Amino acid sequence: MGTYDALLIVSFGGPEKPSDVLPFLENVVRGRGVPAARLKEVEAHYQQFGGVSPINQQCRDLIEAVRPLVDLPIYWGNRNWHPFLTDTVRQMAADGVQKAAAFVTAAYASYSACRQYRDDIDQARAAVEGAPEIVKFRNYFDHPGFIAAMADHTAQAIARLPEAVRGDARLVFVAHSIPLSMASTAGPTGGAYQAQLHHVAHLVSKSLGISRPYDLVWQSRSGPPEIPWLEPDICDHLEDLHKRGTAAAVVVPIGFISDHMEVVYDLDVEARDVADRLGLPMERAATAGTHPAFTQMIANLLTEPEPTPCPLTCCPTPRRRPT
Ligand SMILES: CC1=C(CCC(=O)O)c2cc3nc(cc4[nH]c(cc5[nH]c(cc1n2)c(C)c5CCC(=O)O)c(CCC(=O)O)c4C)C(CCC(=O)O)=C3C
Numbered sequence: 001m002g003t004y005d006a007l008l009i010v011s012f013g014g015p016e017k018p019s020d021v022l023p024f025l026e027n028v029v030r031g032r033g034v035p036a037a038r039l040k041e042v043e044a045h046y047q048q049f050g051g052v053s054p055i056n057q058q059c060r061d062l063i064e065a066v067r068p069l070v071d072l073p074i075y076w077g078n079r080n081w082h083p084f085l086t087d088t089v090r091q092m093a094a095d096g097v098q099k100a101a102a103f104v105t106a107a108y109a110s111y112s113a114c115r116q117y118r119d120d121i122d123q124a125r126a127a128v129e130g131a132p133e134i135v136k137f138r139n140y141f142d143h144p145g146f147i148a149a150m151a152d153h154t155a156q157a158i159a160r161l162p163e164a165v166r167g168d169a170r171l172v173f174v175a176h177s178i179p180l181s182m183a184s185t186a187g188p189t190g191g192a193y194q195a196q197l198h199h200v201a202h203l204v205s206k207s208l209g210i211s212r213p214y215d216l217v218w219q220s221r222s223g224p225p226e227i228p229w230l231e232p233d234i235c236d237h238l239e240d241l242h243k244r245g246t247a248a249a250v251v252v253p254i255g256f257i258s259d260h261m262e263v264v265y266d267l268d269v270e271a272r273d274v275a276d277r278l279g280l281p282m283e284r285a286a287t288a289g290t291h292p293a294f295t296q297m298i299a300n301l302l303t304e305p306e307p308t309p310c311p312l313t314c315c316p317t318p319r320r321r322p323t
């Protein structure tokens with residue numbers, strides 16, 4: 001407590017112009033066996049948005065919103081695109097930073113959401129002489145600040161529905177799908193990714209006073225088709241809800257903390273198309289973004305005791321596959 005001399009934001013990174021898209025995607029999928037056809041599709045999603053992912057600007061906005069709340073210099077580095085984490089850690093060392101707290105823009109356990117960011121931090125530190133110590137915050141999915149932000153945005157989404165269906169709207173929580181093998185090894189004893197997401201879905205519903213059943217479904221499936229991932233997909237699920245006579249759906253992306261490309265494409269384009277075709281009233285809740293409860297959460301995490309390091313068996317690295 002009170003021992004940090006900098007706050008480091010660690011994020012995924014995204015392209016900011018059309019010519020960034022391919023090299024960015026190559027960084028993301030290196031050694032991960034994502035089929036070429038899937039990559040072509042995703043490339044088209046980015047180009048449809050002018051080759052610009054919203055995620056980097058969202059990190060800048062988050063930093064500006066957090067700056068008045070913390071008494072520390074704030075740095076920012078990404079896994080897959082500029083500013084690269086290694087360059088940021090080099091700058092931190094040059095500035096004489098000794099010990100930084102790291103806020104990762106992913107709230108949950110699993111290799112992709114937690115361990116891979118830890119590895120990024122370790123690799124960046126290993127590449128920089130005199131690198132500062134970097135303490136990653138705990139997985140903050142159940143922090144009251146995150147829950148409050150998501151509950152607030154969910155209430156706003158419900159209020160945007162036609163009045164007649166508001167009271168019956170089905171809450172459809174959604175997160176990034178991951179391979180079943182990754183899900184089964186998430187957290188110290190496995191299954192933590194789904195368990196944490198279920199917990200958040202429960203807490204958000206509860207804080208809205210909604211006791212109706214809700215769903216937890218998945219988006220943005222990648223990887224080779226023969227490898228099983230978490231299902232059902234949000235689009236199939238909307239079809240299913242419609243068949244069952246559901247009056248309306250409020251899609252709540254609890255798996256992400258900003259409205260980046262996977263949100264604005266996979267939900268606001270793809271899932272929206274499905275809902276419109278079905279005539280199913282649907283609203284999408286905003287992610288936490290720069291909600292004041294969420295930015296205050298980041299400041300509050302700085303005052304928590306240092307988290308105990310994860311066991312080595314937690315969220316292990318998947319076997320790398322040839323592309
Ligand atoms: C759990 C999880 C999160 C949440 C935690 C977190 O936030 O980190 C997340 C976030 C994100 N994923 C993102 C983008 C991509 N993810 C891909 C591929 C993959 N994601 C996976 C998982 C996750 N991903 C996995 C298991 C793969 C398969 C390849 C592999 O094993 O690594 C691909 C490759 C193409 C494809 O989609 O197939 C892209 C382009 C962006 C940036 C969006 C923007 O640019 O605005 C963000 C924030």
Ligand SMILES: [Fe+2]
Nearest residue numbers: 112176220262
């Ligand atoms: Fe992803």
